[in-house]
Amino acid sequence: MTEMLSAAALAQAVRAGRLTPADVAERCAEAIRAQEGEVRAFASLDLDALTAKATSPGLAETPLAGLPVGIKDILDTVDFPTERGSPLYAGYRPATDAAIVRMTARAGGLMAGKTVTTEFAFMQPSPTRNPRRLSHSPGGSSAGSAAAVAAGMLPVTIGTQTGGSVIRPASYCGVTGYKPSYKMLPVLGLKPFSWSLDTLGLFGAHVADVAFAAGAISGRDFALDHDANAPRIAVAKTARAHLATEDAHAALEQAARAAERAGASVTVVDLSEAVEKGDEAHAAMQGYEAALALAHEWDHHREALSPTLGTYLEEAMRITPEQYDAGRRLARQSRHALSDLFADYDALLTFSATGEAPEGFATTGSPAFNRLWTMSGAPCINVTGLTGATGLPIGVQLVGRFGRDRALLEAARFLERAIGA
Amino acid sequence: MTEMLSAAALAQAVRAGRLTPADVAERCAEAIRAQEGEVRAFASLDLDALTAKATSPGLAETPLAGLPVGIKDILDTVDFPTERGSPLYAGYRPATDAAIVRMTARAGGLMAGKTVTTEFAFMQPSPTRNPRRLSHSPGGSSAGSAAAVAAGMLPVTIGTQTGGSVIRPASYCGVTGYKPSYKMLPVLGLKPFSWSLDTLGLFGAHVADVAFAAGAISGRDFALDHDANAPRIAVAKTARAHLATEDAHAALEQAARAAERAGASVTVVDLSEAVEKGDEAHAAMQGYEAALALAHEWDHHREALSPTLGTYLEEAMRITPEQYDAGRRLARQSRHALSDLFADYDALLTFSATGEAPEGFATTGSPAFNRLWTMSGAPCINVTGLTGATGLPIGVQLVGRFGRDRALLEAARFLERAIGA
Incomplete structure (x- = not known):
């Protein structure tokens, strides 16, 4: 290659x-x-x-x-x-x-x-x-x-x-x-x-x-500061940690230890229930909105949708506006609770995916470790350099504070170097 | 008619x-x-x-x-x-x-x-x-x-x-x-x-x-409650009150008095600086985003835009990402401050426009009394029933709490009836 x-x-x-x-x-x-x-x-x-x-x-x-x-x-x-x-x-x-x-x-x-x-x-x-x-x-x-x-x-x-x-x-x-x-x-x-x-x-x-x-x-100034302080990192495995493979856990552990060796403060944290609830919120928000975003295709060309998508939309259409609004409220609470966490940390370190890339082409893999962070609106980076059991890449994910993208990029470069060292 | x-x-x-x-x-x-x-x-x-x-x-x-x-x-x-x-x-x-x-x-x-x-x-x-x-x-x-x-x-x-x-x-x-x-x-x-x-x-x-x-x-339940309590109304003339004509002030006054007579509690409030700053935020947000939303038309068909729009976009393109981000921060602060206000009131009563419809077709009128509320994301209603100096309609605007649309609709119906009584 x-x-x-x-x-x-x-x-x-x-x-x-x-x-x-x-x-x-x-x-x-x-x-x-x-x-x-x-x-x-x-x-x-x-x-x-x-x-x-x-x-x-x-x-x-x-x-x-x-x-x-x-x-x-x-x-x-x-x-x-x-x-x-x-x-x-x-x-x-x-x-x-x-x-x-x-x-x-x-x-x-x-x-x-x-x-x-x-x-x-x-x-x-x-x-x-x-x-x-x-x-x-x-x-x-x-x-x-x-x-x-x-x-x-x-x-x-x-x-x-x-x-x-x-x-x-x-x-x-x-x-x-x-x-x-x-x-x-x-x-x-x-x-x-x-x-x-x-x-x-x-x-x-x-x-x-x-x-x-x-x-x-x-047009933003994302020139990274070479003298940026070592970041304060919170390792957050989330309520879905059991979905990650052994080698994904090992990669996360390796990344955390590398960061620590390079001078970062590294603390393992449990996310509060309010933060974690954002994962549920994602499902209701995505479903309700997708059913409307693809309303034209559904109403006029249903037969041309894949079964994967068709089945999803059929269920998504049953989400009521009340469930959607409840999801949006959970989302708002989750974002606020997450923002509180960033008072003490510069970045969260978590899984990027459940493990190595799936073999074959039956699935594109699981977004189990991504939905919460997409919902939160917080910036995320997949940091490379680690591999799994069969030698394929396993990335780790850094999540930053909303709107503080440069700080996250700096933390990610720090981690990338630490992993490569 | x-x-x-x-x-x-x-x-x-x-x-x-x-x-x-x-x-x-x-x-x-x-x-x-x-x-x-x-x-x-x-x-x-x-x-x-x-x-x-x-x-x-x-x-x-x-x-x-x-x-x-x-x-x-x-x-x-x-x-x-x-x-x-x-x-x-x-x-x-x-x-x-x-x-x-x-x-x-x-x-x-x-x-x-x-x-x-x-x-x-x-x-x-x-x-x-x-x-x-x-x-x-x-x-x-x-x-x-x-x-x-x-x-x-x-x-x-x-x-x-x-x-x-x-x-x-x-x-x-x-x-x-x-x-x-x-x-x-x-x-x-x-x-x-x-x-x-x-x-x-x-x-x-x-x-x-x-x-x-x-x-x-x-698909939301907006069946209005006939037994809804009389609303707690805050009259907020905003920092732009001087832009409203005499008959717009008179209409606002009439509406407030009518609501009071019908049993609403009516209090005149000054909006905090944090809330009012949302008006500035609107300008930066709209300009920066419009310059991107119409980027294709600007890059390829500039000559086909009206001078009104062309001039606006030309200035809007000078808004930097930093000014945009600062605007978004002001917006967030303004929304939070506004939400605090709704702890004590069900709706804000303010101007819908600066006065009667302009004569002729040189302008579509001023959105001076609307930008802040659009930016806030709060629900707004123009309530009818009052007229200005020349007999044209002058509406008054009720602003509700974000996400509480039914409560606002109920307050608006209360006000509409009070004005009609």
Whole structure:
């Protein structure tokens, strides 16, 4: 497998004149030509257009320095079909780009193609393979975005998370996945699944890469402080700890010990019931909203939905507004209780997924360790560097305080280094 | 002018067998044929289809009893063009219906047509006239939705509010406008302007009518309690009170006195600085988000935007992410401070607009008394029954506690009766 591409390093090389944007595009195109046949990370792709765009003048001076970017096919693009992982939208061309596509273009990123999404970003497995072992799932729903980075085909990709669709595939594919605070990046032009939960995310090789890309695209100052204090970390296994495999527990333990050795304060905490209840809230919110988000498809094209999605929506439609409102109240209480916890800690350390990537393609894996954090709106990062029983990656997840994304990125880089040391 | 149509009374008559859905559709069609030439409330209209749909079996037993409904043309519809008040979308047909369109259809409402929106629901005046005096503005941006109800052409219309686009036109046109709590009704399929602020709203003749329609469409129990306690009302003129005309002050005073006479406790309050700061927050949030929501149109079709909108976006693009984030923090603080206030009061009574509808069509009027409440996410209602110096309607606004929509509707009905007494 090709080595992963570091977005931060490539941009620096372009800015220093050691590489041109055309060189970078060519490197990506080569990796894609070599591996896409097996990995199947792309829903659509235009390498000729990418090569042509890469020669535009002035790209090297842009925030993204002309880096090629992959966009999950659940997001609207005018220049590429937007098929949403569903035959219902075969060849569909939206009238406008998603806001994140415009932001990426304005920042000097070059659209390489659309990365594979599961059907409407839900649980039906996609054709994408895990580049770390092709017989295994890359996870979902941002399957193509995680795989394209893992395979060294692209330095930056955009995904989305409603349950666990950024952090879980990042863990399975051994890449860094970053789900920013809710609403930090705009979801306009995303085919919604659950508007209270749908969150954009970024994939890159390492923490510095997603920090660089998020800063460049959003215009925020995410230059990481090299002298940042060692973080105060709370290890929170959650009420669902029993769902994690032995090697996932071992990885979490390793990460905690590495952080401690590197100077972090590490405390094991039990989450309060109020925080944990957010997990229940997620189910009611996602179900009620998905039944409305896909109302048109359900009312007119039910037969074209996968059984996985169809069955889910059928049950979801029974959620009453009262249950939904009760879920939203639980969610609010959970967010408040979580925010109290951050008075004493800079980041929570927890599982990214239940274990290694599942073998075969019957499932995209479980979002059991992601739903609560998506619901909370808090920023999350999958930190790489550890492996499971069979040698596949097992990531660990850091969760930060809402709106304090830079502090979380700094803590994640600290942990990444500690694990690598 | 035709008398307004009461949605609640019509539905009751249909259910009791005194009217058929076809009778109601015909009554609407007659009013539309008589008045649409002058009022111009519709962006598109299909009376033949309405008449045909009204004969479908089983309609009388649906929650909306087959009532005709108008949908603001900023919301996606498959059966009607969705032009968003912009030549850029002339004849545009989206792939799916907006969620509220599906909810309305599922509840047994019949789409009569699309009601006029200002360009992308911003401030550029539309062709719609105020049915109460055709030489005057109906307000914006839900101009057609407010005018269609005021002219007795439809019993229920859907609008949206980002600044003051439900409450202000309701006040100008003398109809009841109800902006529910943020996210109570889904905005999916709305062309976004500002995703933290965009909120759906309903127009009807009286409070009972919007309560009936909101309950029928959302499946929530909004049957008003006839024995509800007299509300504890706080009169809050806000830091912008000097922008209200003398007759707007007089109307607010009249409303407060009427409520008091009817048994409500009425207290004049000053809003804390924390609450008032939400008004500043609105500007940063709306600007930053609008610049992204219309990024595609700006990047590719700038020349097709009105000068009003183009100038706004040009300035909005200068808002930095840091200013946006600061605005969001102010917003959060303002919401918390407002929520504290509701420990002691059931509703705030304030201005709906600065005064009567403006003469002519140079402006849609000022949202000065609406932005803070849109930002807060709190439910708001324009209560009718009072008039200004020249005899045009002047509404007053009741603001409720977030998520307590039924309590607000009950307080509004109390006030409406008190004013009418």
